[in-house]
Amino acid sequence: MISLAGRDILHSWGRFLLTGLGLGLLIGVTLTMAGVYRGMVDDARALLGNSGADLWVVQQDTQGPYAEASSLRDDAVRSILGLPGVARAANVTYLTMQVRHQGRDHGRDVRAMVVGFEPGQPGEPGYLLAGRHITRSHFEAVVDVRTGFVLGDRILIRRHDYTVVGLTQRMVSSGGDPMVFVSLKDAQEAQFLKDNDAILNERARTAANPGLNRPGAPGLLEAIQASQASNHNVNAVLVQVQPGVSAEAVAEQIRRWKHLEAFTRPQMEEILVAKLIATSARQIAMFLVILAVVSAAIVAFIIYTMTLGKIREIAVLKLIGTRNRTIAGMILQQALGLGLIGFIIGKVAATFWAPVFPKYVLLESADAVRGLVAVMLICALASILAIRAALKVDPAAAIGG
Amino acid sequence: MKLNALLSRRVGLGLLGLLLLLVLGFVVMRSGPLAPVRVTVHKVSEGRLVPALFGIGTVEARRSYLIGPTTAGRVRQVAVDVGDVVKAGQLLAEMDPVDLDERLAALEASMARAGSAEAAVQAQRRDALAKRELAILNARRYADLGQKSFISAGVVEGKVQEQTSAEAAVSAADANLSAARQDLQRLAAERAGLRQQRDRLRLLAPSDGVVIARDAEAGSTVVAGQAVIRLIEPASLWVKVRFDQGRSAGLAQGLRAEIVLRSNPSKPLAGKVARVEAVSDSVTEERIAQVAFDSLPAGLALGELAEVTLALAPTAPALLLPNASIKRFADAQGERVGVWLLDDARLRFAPVRLGATSLDGQVQVLDGLRAGDLAVVYSEKALASGSRIKVVDRLVAGKP
Numbered sequence: 088m089i090s091l092a093g094r095d096i097l098h099s100w101g102r103f104l105l106t107g108l109g110l111g112l113l114i115g116v117t118l119t120m121a122g123v124y125r126g127m128v129d130d131a132r133a134l135l136g137n138s139g140a141d142l143w144v145v146q147q148d149t150q151g152p153y154a155e156a157s158s159l160r161d162d163a164v165r166s167i168l169g170l171p172g173v174a175r176a177a178n179v180t181y182l183t184m185q186v187r188h189q190g191r192d193h194g195r196d197v198r199a200m201v202v203g204f205e206p207g208q209p210g211e212p213g214y215l216l217a218g219r220h221i222t223r224s225h226f227e228a229v230v231d232v233r234t235g236f237v238l239g240d241r242i243l244i245r246r247h248d249y250t251v252v253g254l255t256q257r258m259v260s261s262g263g264d265p266m267v268f269v270s271l272k273d274a275q276e277a278q279f280l281k282d283n284d285a286i287l288n289e290r291a292r293t294a295a296n297p298g299l300n301r302p303g304a305p306g307l308l309e310a311i312q313a314s315q316a317s318n319h320n321v322n323a324v325l326v327q328v329q330p331g332v333s334a335e336a337v338a339e340q341i342r343r344w345k346h347l348e349a350f351t352r353p354q355m356e357e358i359l360v361a362k363l364i365a366t367s368a369r370q371i372a373m374f375l376v377i378l379a380v381v382s383a384a385i386v387a388f389i390i391y392t393m394t395l396g397k398i399r400e401i402a403v404l405k406l407i408g409t410r411n412r413t414i415a416g417m418i419l420q421q422a423l424g425l426g427l428i429g430f431i432i433g434k435v436a437a438t439f440w441a442p443v444f445p446k447y448v449l450l451e452s453a454d455a456v457r458g459l460v461a462v463m464l465i466c467a468l469a470s471i472l473a474i475r476a477a478l479k480v481d482p483a484a485a486i487g488g
Numbered sequence: 489m490k491l492n493a494l495l496s497r498r499v500g501l502g503l504l505g506l507l508l509l510l511v512l513g514f515v516v517m518r519s520g521p522l523a524p525v526r527v528t529v530h531k532v533s534e535g536r537l538v539p540a541l542f543g544i545g546t547v548e549a550r551r552s553y554l555i556g557p558t559t560a561g562r563v564r565q566v567a568v569d570v571g572d573v574v575k576a577g578q579l580l581a582e583m584d585p586v587d588l589d590e591r592l593a594a595l596e597a598s599m600a601r602a603g604s605a606e607a608a609v610q611a612q613r614r615d616a617l618a619k620r621e622l623a624i625l626n627a628r629r630y631a632d633l634g635q636k637s638f639i640s641a642g643v644v645e646g647k648v649q650e651q652t653s654a655e656a657a658v659s660a661a662d663a664n665l666s667a668a669r670q671d672l673q674r675l676a677a678e679r680a681g682l683r684q685q686r687d688r689l690r691l692l693a694p695s696d697g698v699v700i701a702r703d704a705e706a707g708s709t710v711v712a713g714q715a716v717i718r719l720i721e722p723a724s725l726w727v728k729v730r731f732d733q734g735r736s737a738g739l740a741q742g743l744r745a746e747i748v749l750r751s752n753p754s755k756p757l758a759g760k761v762a763r764v765e766a767v768s769d770s771v772t773e774e775r776i777a778q779v780a781f782d783s784l785p786a787g788l789a790l791g792e793l794a795e796v797t798l799a800l801a802p803t804a805p806a807l808l809l810p811n812a813s814i815k816r817f818a819d820a821q822g823e824r825v826g827v828w829l830l831d832d833a834r835l836r837f838a839p840v841r842l843g844a845t846s847l848d849g850q851v852q853v854l855d856g857l858r859a860g861d862l863a864v865v866y867s868e869k870a871l872a873s874g875s876r877i878k879v880v881d882r883l884v885a886g887k888p
């Protein structure tokens with residue numbers, strides 16, 4: 088038995104393939120949009136996963152350090168380390184800023200999140216692509232490859248040059264900015280250090296205050312100015328709890344006795360996903376829904392018009408006594424084939440162009456399977472319309488005209 | 489002919505379909521959860537590493553002097569300016585003496601007067617001596633006459649009494665004279681004290697040096713101890729370096745140091761640790777050491793930022809690993825530090841104990857590994873024991 092659908096495709100294979108290609112690109116766009124949405128959520132999760140923490144301790148009554156500004160003293164970590172159930176705790180600072188490239192491509196700014204961490208403690212990048220971890224206590228940086236920096240590059244953060252010694256990957260802020268890891272002391276200084284003009288102004292302002300610059304009290308002004316130019320604040324303390332200890336129990340102690348806010352990982356995820364990126368994620372999700380509906384409509388129309396274009400040949404088939412089932416099968420097979428080709432092309436195209444996107448695009452396999460089922464369903468539904476039209480055609484149309 | 493064309497089209501389409509499926513298969517295997525994690529491996533081998541300490545510090549003077557008055561007062565003149573090279577004993581500034589000079593003049597006058605008084609007393613004494621001389625002669629003569637009974641005993645006794653009075657007058661004159669001398673001594677001592685006070689108002693350089701600050705000008709009032717001039721000994725410049733406590737093991741006096749000044753980063757200078765402070769900074773968690781230059785560079789500025797690297801002795805041979813391969817992984821026994829090893833294309837987590845590290849990222853493995861083990865160094869994402877991996881040479885283009 089010869090396949091009617093196959094013979095028809097062979098007859099006009101060029102048109103069939105081009106239609107499949109167009110359909111595929113459309114499906115590719117839809118899959119990519121789903122990937123953009125997943126990428127946003129995944130960026131937020133990556134931020135939590137990379138920090139390696141079970142608990143985030145931040146300033147009281149804030150939802151820091153990612154969603155809100157938070158500032159606490161850098162010796163709070165010592166009292167937290169003394170709590171029962173705490174395995175490791177480390178200070179960390181986060182500061183989103185422009186990092187300037189020195190040398191090779193001088194003056195290029197990269198928006199990055201500068202992370203100050205203590206080596207060997209939570210907050211350190213967990214894996215590297217190249218180079219090494221930081222070994223000096225100052226002026227070395229490990230960067231995400233998305234910054235575009237390479238090993239040995241000199242980058243400018245505030246007034247100090249840092250050498251890129253290591254590269255890592257998928258270390259991003261919740262907004263998708265790549266991270267630059269530097270030592271905690273450098274980051275504390277970078278976070279606080281003003282430009283020289285501001286420092287000079289501040290000194291002059293302090294010196295002009297008669298209460299702080301009293302005659303007869305030598306050294307007082309210098310001491311005040313020195314204390315103004317140092318920073319012992321951090322944004323958060325990352326805490327790992329001992330195995331078998333409930334993070335919530337430790338968090339409760341910190342809230343009650345240390346007068347700081349503490350978030351467990353589910354709470355932090357809630358803050359990041361449900362609060363921080365909620366609006367933009369919903370925006371993308373809305374767009375995704377519209378795109379999916381439009382794609383479905385276009386697929387249905389393509390299959391319908393393709394059948395209508397063959398209406399004369401179908402009339403001939405009916406005229407020579409072909410059974411309705413055979414004609415319906417032909418249309419359905421063609422529609423599903425078109426959907427399959429479209430899906431494959433779409434999936435391939437999405438995979439190839441996803442890495443070009445400036446922000447992370449996460450193509451989930453589950454999304455792909457869902458997409459395949461949806462494409463097949465839409466194709467089948469669309470072919471029902473086409474089959475109805477084909478079956479209603481009058482065989483006389485073949486000779487009538 | 490027709491059949492042939494149909495056949496070739498069919499074969500062509502079939503090939504096309506096959507190609508599409510192949511591409512899909514490739515795509516599915518290369519991305520998403522089925523894709524292997526690309527890693528690079530490193531063969532664990534034995535070697536020595538040269539541990540080093542790294543710190544930053546500022547250029548400071550070992551000896552600096554704050555020169556100011558010992559009592560509150562007004563500055564009369566400042567003789568030197570910032571940057572001047574001064575010799576030991578040179579006048580730097582002078583305080584206003586107020587009435588000290590007048591008091592000195594008054595003392596001088598008092599001393600002159602005391603000198604006159606002494607002269608008067610001396611004259612009185614000479615007078616008393618002359619009177620005593622006469623009284624002695626008279627008394628002796630009257631005593632002779634009395635013995636020969638030419639005169640009455642009453643007259644003799646009167647002359648003896650005269651002699652005694654004359655002797656008492658001499659004693660009184662002697663006492664007056666020493667009182668006058670003591671008065672003169674007191675005034676001289678007072679004058680010396682006042683001169684010293686006057687000299688103390690002249691601020692002199694305690695040693696050769698360079699003026700780094702001129703904190704008060706003529707006419708301004710300063711309190712006791714407040715500096716008017718700041719002086720340093722330029723030959724005593726060194727770098728006060730702060731080392732992270734956690735990475736300061738091995739810090740000791742005498743270690744060779746490489747100093748990189750911020751003003752000239754391409755030219756490292758040689759030096760050595762001159763002093764390690766016994767007290768470390770508990771707030772910043774840093775240890776403090778002073779590193780002296782072997783030879784002072786020209787134009788060195790106080791307060792300049794410097795990076796200092798101290799080289800320690802090479803370690804004994806031990807297994808070495810790049811620090812990028814050290815991971816933390818939580819399993820049933822809690823989170824441990826270790827290395828992912830490649831055993832017949834399967835991943836195994838081996839906990840290790842680490843030793844010294846070097847600044848170029850090598851770390852000693854004390855136990856947990858054998859020479860020849862294949863350790864994962866770089867990976868595209870965090871690994872787990874079930875991860876599918878693919879070993880490649882490098883993960884990013886360019887040098888690894």
